[in-house]
Amino acid sequence: MKFILAFLFLLICIFSQTLTLTGVISDDISKPLESANIIAKPLQEKATLKFYNFVEIILQHFKTANKIKILQL
Numbered sequence: 001m002k003f004i005l006a007f008l009f010l011l012i013c014i015f016s017q018t019l020t021l022t023g024v025i026s027d028d029i030s031k032p033l034e035s036a037n038i039i040a041k042p043l044q045e046k047a048t049l050k051f052y053n054f055v056e057i058i059l060q061h062f063k064t065a066n067k068i069k070i071l072q073l
Contacts, residue, residue, distance in 0.1 A: 025033045
């Protein structure tokens, strides 16, 4: 029983350090931009960026004290 509780606690801790930002990058007339460059600060080596009909940025080991700024599109 202790092993199961420790395992569940470990999973919660691991997934709590991940932040997922989603959204749509569009121009002034709300037309989605296909090839936009996104730079997030602070820079992370293991950030994942996915393009669908929207943008999804997955940041690993995110601390709540950090602020994400989109520097350039």
